[in-house]
Amino acid sequence: MQDSLFDDPNEAKPPAAGEPSPTRKRTLAGGPKVRPAPADPEQQALARTLPAALRMGTSSWFFPGWAGMVWEGDYEQSVLSKHGLAAYAQHPLFRTVSLDRSFYRPLSASQYAAYAAAVPQDFRFIVKAPGLLADALVRDEDGRGMQPNPAFLDPVLAVQEFVQPALDGLGAKLGVLVFQLSPIPAPMRADLPALLQRLRRMLEALPSLRPAAPDGVIAIELRNPELLTPALADVLREGGATYCLGLHPKMPPIAAQLPLLRALWPGPLVCRWNLNRLHGAYGYEEAKKLYEPFDKLADPDPGTRETLARVIAGTTGAGHPAYVAINNKAEGSAPLSVLALAQAVAALDALPTGSRR
Secondary structure (H helix, E strand, O other), X not given: OOOOOOOXXXXXXXXXXXXXXXXXXXXXXXXXXOOEOOOOXXXXXXXXXXXXXXXXXEEOOOOHHHEOOOEOOOOOHHHHHHHOXXXXXXXXXOOEEEEOHHHOOOOOXXXXXXXXXXXXXXXXXXXXXXXXXHOOEEEOOOOOEEEEOOOOOOHHHHHHHHHHHHHHHHHHHEEEEEEEOOOOOHHHHHOHHHHXXXXXXXXXXXXXXXXXXXXXXXXXXXXXXXXXXXXXXXXXXXXXXXXXEEEOOOOOOHHHHHHHHHHHOOOOEEEEEOOOHHHOOOOHHHHHHHHOOOOOOOOOOHHHHHHHHHHHXXXXXXXXXXXXXXXXXXXXOHHHHHHHHHXXXXXXXOOOHHHOO
């Protein structure tokens, strides 16, 4: 794991000696600086038509292939990881980002504060809980589950290692704290009441986000479809949390996840569109190889996009916030997916209310 403030665990390794760098490193006096791509007037106009309660963005921000869309010029991935957030946040359609680095290692309040200092006042972060808390198993270096994780959903650690540092560092720029629960082993799933009680205890222990972060939301994301039950909805409602739509092949399509959101209505929408269903439950690396450098919509998914646009329109139309983060592996290019989704939302908002179904 990287220790410097803006290093990302998914950073590319530097080229071997003698190999050409895939991108040019731009270094200016005073250190590297990333310039945003010139603002697109059409996207600026589109952004003005979107609901104020809608915040869209991507999962992380360190991709050289976004040159021309997000960055002006070419930069190494390491430069973007450390210095690209401020430029990212100037994109007219990006009002949030999923901070995934926190899954790999808990961050300190000062690290969160440095992220907050790089973005405008109206920007909000979606932050993943550390795997220390969200993974039911202790895993080896290859990701294989070795034994039960005693810290899984631990109430004290959840506050100390995640919620309080994020609150202290991000303040009002905290949007969503997401506990993305890794696949839960069968023996634990077999005792669903005990699992839900563990979740309930953790949620009850969390401090209120509202005093420091008025827009703050706690959300639970799953990788086990059998947990989508009325009992889960009861636990989330009682614990002041919501369900995060996790658009991933390990979960049912978006339409099959909506009943849980309806059970929690009224309330916010949180969605992380992670991976195109074409690639199957374990197709993340396959999608990465196929879609790099993430500069085009290789596998558009208009069905998911249109359904998500309707959910966004219904949520924001009722006065509730909507947070949506899209991964490059959803359709091939997260910035272009955000643009397409924004266009779909704007088209729905232009229709009479009764015509949006």
